[in-house]
Amino acid sequence: MGKFSQTKDSNLEGTSPLQGNQKDERTKLWKIRSGEIDTQDLQGLEPKEVLPPGSELDWPTWKTLNRLRSYTGRCAANLIRWGYPCVSDQCSCGQTQTMDHLLACPILDSPCTSEDLATRTDTAILHARYWIKI
Numbered sequence: 001m002g003k004f005s006q007t008k009d010s011n012l013e014g015t016s017p018l019q020g021n022q023k024d025e026r027t028k029l030w031k032i033r034s035g036e037i038d039t040q041d042l043q044g045l046e047p048k049e050v051l052p053p054g055s056e057l058d059w060p061t062w063k064t065l066n067r068l069r070s071y072t073g074r075c076a077a078n079l080i081r082w083g084y085p086c087v088s089d090q091c092s093c094g095q096t097q098t099m100d101h102l103l104a105c106p107i108l109d110s111p112c113t114s115e116d117l118a119t120r121t122d123t124a125i126l127h128a129r130y131w132i133k134i
């Protein structure tokens with residue numbers, strides 16, 4: 001057997017030739033698959049091969065903005081769910097600190113919406129910078 005021989009379970013069996021160019025086909029697959037995934041919301045972001053607004057920001061703010069957009073961050077509720085030893089799932093405001101809560105925490109003057117995150121408004125930047133350690 002040579003180094004590049006195909007096995008019986010080759011992953012090439014389920015493939016088909018591309019109909020268009022790679023970029024268009026990849027974008028088409030993202031759109032199709034984003035409809036299959038049970039997500040809460042696409043946060044107003046359209047699948048495409050460009051960075052969402054905010055990539056010009058400093059790295060910590062950009063990272064946090066994307067964590068807020070994807071509901072995947074180190075909020076207290078997630079840390080407990082992931083098995084990290086935490087004292088509490090409470091935010092300093094007294095409510096359960098979920099990713100949703102980070103957008104509506106009363107500590108910050110105004111709530112941050114999905115639209116704010118998608119378009120990178122000043123409110124989105126304010127929230128990202130406040131929750132920079134999330």
Ligand SMILES: [Zn+2]
Pocket residue numbers: 091092093094095101105106107
């Ligand atoms: Zn809070």
